[in-house]
Amino acid sequence: MTSLALIEAAAARLEGHTRRTPLLEAPLLNRLAGRRVLVKAECLQVTGSFKARGGWSAVSSLPAGARGVLAMSSGNHAQGVAWAAAAHGLAAVIVMPSDAPAVKIANTRAYGAEVVTYDRLCDDRDALAAGLAADRGLVLIPPFDHAQVIAGQGTTGLEIAEQAAEAGVTRAAVLVPCGGGGLAAGIALALEARAPGLRLQTVEPVGFDDMARSLASGQPQRNATAGGSVCDAILTPTPGKLTLPVLQRLAGPGLTVTDAQALQAVALAFTHLRLVAEPGGAVALAAALATPDLPDAVICVVSGGNVDPSLFAQTLAA
Amino acid sequence: MTSLALIEAAAARLEGHTRRTPLLEAPLLNRLAGRRVLVKAECLQVTGSFKARGGWSAVSSLPAGARGVLAMSSGNHAQGVAWAAAAHGLAAVIVMPSDAPAVKIANTRAYGAEVVTYDRLCDDRDALAAGLAADRGLVLIPPFDHAQVIAGQGTTGLEIAEQAAEAGVTRAAVLVPCGGGGLAAGIALALEARAPGLRLQTVEPVGFDDMARSLASGQPQRNATAGGSVCDAILTPTPGKLTLPVLQRLAGPGLTVTDAQALQAVALAFTHLRLVAEPGGAVALAAALATPDLPDAVICVVSGGNVDPSLFAQTLAA
Numbered sequence: 001m002t003s004l005a006l007i008e009a010a011a012a013r014l015e016g017h018t019r020r021t022p023l024l025e026a027p028l029l030n031r032l033a034g035r036r037v038l039v040k041a042e043c044l045q046v047t048g049s050f051k052a053r054g055g056w057s058a059v060s061s062l063p064a065g066a067r068g069v070l071a072m073s074s075g076n077h078a079q080g081v082a083w084a085a086a087a088h089g090l091a092a093v094i095v096m097p098s099d100a101p102a103v104k105i106a107n108t109r110a111y112g113a114e115v116v117t118y119d120r121l122c123d124d125r126d127a128l129a130a131g132l133a134a135d136r137g138l139v140l141i142p143p144f145d146h147a148q149v150i151a152g153q154g155t156t157g158l159e160i161a162e163q164a165a166e167a168g169v170t171r172a173a174v175l176v177p178c179g180g181g182g183l184a185a186g187i188a189l190a191l192e193a194r195a196p197g198l199r200l201q202t203v204e205p206v207g208f209d210d211m212a213r214s215l216a217s218g219q220p221q222r223n224a225t226a227g228g229s230v231c232d233a234i235l236t237p238t239p240g241k242l243t244l245p246v247l248q249r250l251a252g253p254g255l256t257v258t259d260a261q262a263l264q265a266v267a268l269a270f271t272h273l274r275l276v277a278e279p280g281g282a283v284a285l286a287a288a289l290a291t292p293d294l295p296d297a298v299i300c301v302v303s304g305g306n307v308d309p310s311l312f313a314q315t316l317a318a
Numbered sequence: 319m320t321s322l323a324l325i326e327a328a329a330a331r332l333e334g335h336t337r338r339t340p341l342l343e344a345p346l347l348n349r350l351a352g353r354r355v356l357v358k359a360e361c362l363q364v365t366g367s368f369k370a371r372g373g374w375s376a377v378s379s380l381p382a383g384a385r386g387v388l389a390m391s392s393g394n395h396a397q398g399v400a401w402a403a404a405a406h407g408l409a410a411v412i413v414m415p416s417d418a419p420a421v422k423i424a425n426t427r428a429y430g431a432e433v434v435t436y437d438r439l440c441d442d443r444d445a446l447a448a449g450l451a452a453d454r455g456l457v458l459i460p461p462f463d464h465a466q467v468i469a470g471q472g473t474t475g476l477e478i479a480e481q482a483a484e485a486g487v488t489r490a491a492v493l494v495p496c497g498g499g500g501l502a503a504g505i506a507l508a509l510e511a512r513a514p515g516l517r518l519q520t521v522e523p524v525g526f527d528d529m530a531r532s533l534a535s536g537q538p539q540r541n542a543t544a545g546g547s548v549c550d551a552i553l554t555p556t557p558g559k560l561t562l563p564v565l566q567r568l569a570g571p572g573l574t575v576t577d578a579q580a581l582q583a584v585a586l587a588f589t590h591l592r593l594v595a596e597p598g599g600a601v602a603l604a605a606a607l608a609t610p611d612l613p614d615a616v617i618c619v620v621s622g623g624n625v626d627p628s629l630f631a632q633t634l635a636a
Contacts, residue, residue, distance in 0.1 A: 022340055024362060027401065028428050041362075043592040044342060083345065103589065110346050267627070271421065274361040274594035274623030305592030309585070313631035 001242065002147045004193040007154035007186065010057040014155055017087070018052050021045055021156075023163035023299070029272040036297040037288050038167060039269070040160055043277050043305025047079040047111070049233075050156055050183055050303050051143075055080030057152025058141045059088050068092060070138040072129050074232050075104025076304050077143040082113035093138055095129045101232060101278075101308045120227050144182030145240035153183040157190025160299060164195060171197040172297035175255065175284035178202035178211045179234035181243030183303060188250040198299065201252040203287045205229040205259060205280075212254025214239045215247060230259045230311070233280030233304055261286040263315050269302060270316060278307035279315075319560065320465045322511040325472035325504065328375040332473055335405070336370050339363055339474075341481035341617070347590040354615040355606050356485060357587070358478055361595050361623025365397040365425070367551070368474055368501055368621050369461075373398030375470025376459045377406050386410060388456040390447050392550050393422025394622050395461040400431035411456055413447045419550060419596075419626045438545050462500030463558035471501040475508025478617060482513060489515040490615040493573065493602035496520035496529045497552035499561030501621060506568040516617065519570040521605045523547040523577060523598075530572025532557050533565060548577045548629070551598030551622055579604040581633045587620060588634060596625035597633075 024039045042050040055077065059069060068091030071081040078094040085092035092113040096105055097120040108115050116132065118125050133140050142149060164172065174191065176184040181202065188200045202211050208229055213221040222238045229235055239247070257265075262279040265286035269277040277285070281304035288298045342357045360368040373395065377387060386409030389399040396412040403410035410431040414423060415438040426433050434450065436443050451458050460467060482490065492509065494502040499520065506518045520529045526547055531539040540556045547553055557565070575583075580597040583604035587595040595603070599622035606616045 019340070019342075022337070022362065024337075027364070028425065031428075044340065044359075046345070048592050107346065110349075270594055270627065270630070274366050276588055276592035276594060309588065309634035312588070313634040316627035316631040 002150040002154065002186065002189055004189060006147060006151040007158060007190050010148065010151040011155045011158055013060045014053060014056050014152065017056055018046055019044065020159055023167060024273050026272040029268065033289050035294065038169065038297065038299045039273055039285060040156065040299060040301045041275055042156060042301055042303045043275055043281055047083045048304055048306045049076035049080065049281065050153055051076040051080030052083060053155050054149035054152035054182060055084040055141065058146060058148045059084040059090065061148045062139060066090060066139050068136065068138045069141050070129060070133045071141045071143065072125055073143055075100045075108065075306060076233050078104060078108040079111060081141050082108045082111035086112040093132055093136065095125060101306065103308050104306050107306065144180030145242050147242065150182050150186045150242060154186025154190045156183065156301065157187035158194060160187065161191060161194035164198060164299060169297045171295060172299050173294050174198045174200045174299045175203050175287050176200055176301045177234050177281055177283045177303045178204050179236035180240045181211055181247055182240065183301065184251065185243040185246040188246055192250055199252050200250060202247065202254045203283045204234060204254060204256050205231040205262065205283060206256045208235050209254060209256045210237065211239050211247065212256060214244055215251060215254050218248070220244055231262055231280035231283060233278060234283065255287045255291055257283050257286040257290055261290050263318065265289065266315050275302060276305040276307065276312065277302045278304050281305060320468040320472065320504065320507055322507060324465060324469040325476060325508050328466065328469040329473040329476055331378045332371060332374050332470065335374055336364055337362065338477055341485060342591050344590040347586065351607050353612065356487065356615065356617045357591055357603060358474065358617060358619045359593055360474060360619055360621045361593055361599055365401045366622055366624045367394035367398065367599065368471055369394040369398030370401060371473050372467035372470035372500060373402040373459065376464060376466045377402040377408065379466045380457060384408060384457050386454065386456045387459050388447060388451045389459045389461065390443055391461055393418045393426065393624060394551050396422060396426040397429060399459050400426045400429035404430040411450055411454065413443060419624065421626050422624050425624065462498030463560050465560065468500050468504045468560060472504025472508045474501065474619065475505035476512060478505065479509060479512035482516060482617060487615045489613060490617050491612050492516045492518045492617045493521050493605050494518055494619045495552050495599055495601045495621045496522050497554035498558045499529055499565055500558065501619065502569065503561040503564040506564055510568055517570050518568060520565065520572045521601045522552060522572060522574050523549040523580065523601060524574045526553050527572060527574045528555065529557050529565065530574060532562055533569060533572050538562055549580055549598035549601060551596060552601065573605045573609055575601050575604040575608055579608050581636065583607065584633050593620060594623040594625065594630065595620045596622050599623060
């Protein structure tokens with residue numbers, strides 16, 4: 001299981017490879033929100049999302065002699081694993097839904113991975129991946145339910161703890177976009193040890209709030225549908241077996257935002273922070289602006305910025 | 319005159335107010351350029367451009383008893399001065415061309431300044447500003463030809479020197495967008511002292527290359543026209559009296575890029591760096607990709623990200 005020691009060890013392996021992303025703040029955004037809003041800009045991470053952390057953490061902890069890796073991902077984990085595998089001289093096969101954003105598929109290939117696509121609604125992704133892994137002797141790097149992946153994502157939390165202290169923030173809500181919960185669980189574990197006044201809450205799209213409902217009920221819940229939100233990065237069907245217990249212990253109530261609110265947050269990140277955020281990566285910023293009962297300081301993770309230009313242009317024009 | 323000591327003193331005054339912006343690098347952008355391209359992301363600076371540095375430096379060094387400040391600017395200096403003045407409790411009047419990007423005018427007002435507009439082609443901006451300053455007892459903060467403004471912009475160079483060393487870069491071209499030359503002169507002075515292996519070159523839009531021609535001829539040159547490029551931030555008619563001698567001593571030949579190349583760089587910063595750059599702020603990145611004879615490592619300053627959403631959306635759609 002992921003511990004602070006595992007997160008610290010991952011941070012040491014990531015040193016010089018991933019980036020200490022900035023914690024940004026904008027006066028006009030604070031005014032709009034009526035509170036301090038500090039943005040941990042993981043869209044500036046290598047490969048454009050926090051997934052480079054977990055990818056590097058997992059690949060760098062493989063046993064010697066590994067022949068290659070396999071991952072299933074709608075695009076950000078894909079790029080993180082593809083990039084980390086290439087840097088370690090390992091082959092990478094990435095199983096991606098055929099409706100993933102074109103920019104994510106193209107970049108995953110550009111990092112040197114072989115991309116195998118499947119139909120999100122019809123095909124059995126897990127069986128496809130298991131067959132490829134067995135045939136080729138590849139090690140599966142799961143997107144979130146894996147101790148070293150969670151440890152890698154948790155390095156974001158070590159940085160938030162330091163950067164919040166530098167910004168004079170000791171009590172705050174930390175809002176984190178949530179698919180399977182790997183980023184949220186990793187950050188929660190880091191904050192528990194390093195910044196106990198910072199309390200994490202997950203943020204999901206309305207209709208894909210399996211984590212919020214699981215936290216509320218105490219039992220793992222599933223989403224009714226697999227697709228249909230613009231927040232493609234975080235449409236995971238159900239919480240992880242490793243991530244849910246961590247978040248049950250450490251997180252506050254889960255929050256939700258609509259697709260329209262996520263897109264509005266993409267536009268606000270453009271105007272006030274000069275950041276390119278993807279819709280799924282902007283849900284925490286959306287929640288910081290839309291949720292009434294939040295403390296005077298809110299830290300939002302903008303978790304990724306891999307968005308097709310045409311969607312981004314439409315968002316700005318709206 | 320601006321010296322290293324004046325830049326270091328400005329850095330001390332800026333501490334806790336402006337941001338140490340990141341030096342970003344992207345594997346796929348390096349591959350495209352055929353060299354290492356490191357991007358100093360001043361579009362992530364407070365107010366969305368490096369002008370917050372010079373604004374704060376100048377306002378924080380005013381004598382006690384100053385009643386307020388006045389600035390002339392197409393928008394980035396406007397916001398930098400307006401923000402710094404408000405934080406110091408001073409009134410600010412900003413004289414802006416009526417065709418400045420709407421986002422820049424709106425943000426300048428949002429920081430609390432009074433905006434007075436003029437017609438870029440017909441009105442005498444300097445006479446208008448002088449009259450306002452005299453009538454209201456305001457201190458003029460020039461956009462570039464001022465020792466404390468140059469010192470503030472030079473703090474960018476102190477950071478580049480540190481961050482390049484951290485990235486293992488000791489020899490590189492440092493490409494800097496250039497209007498009047500305040501940012502370039504400040505950076506050049508800082509690099510002379512702190513990173514002598516880094517050599518600065520200015521970048522301007524084709525047709526607005528007064529600095530490149532002045533450096534080549536040894537005499538101050540003027541642009542033939544006042545407007546007509548999408549790079550609104552850097553259409554200054556002629557180099558500064560303080561900046562030109564610094565750059566004659568320290569800079570290499572000036573570079574130029576077309577508007578189309580600047581817009582292409584805006585799109586590449588979107589895709590590979592997840593940064594919002596304005597066209598004038600992206601000219602150095604454009605030159606890093608378009609100029610054949612550059613060293614293996616190039617550091618580009620992306621100097622601002624205040625761009626109207628409609629123009630940005632058009633750029634992505636092109």
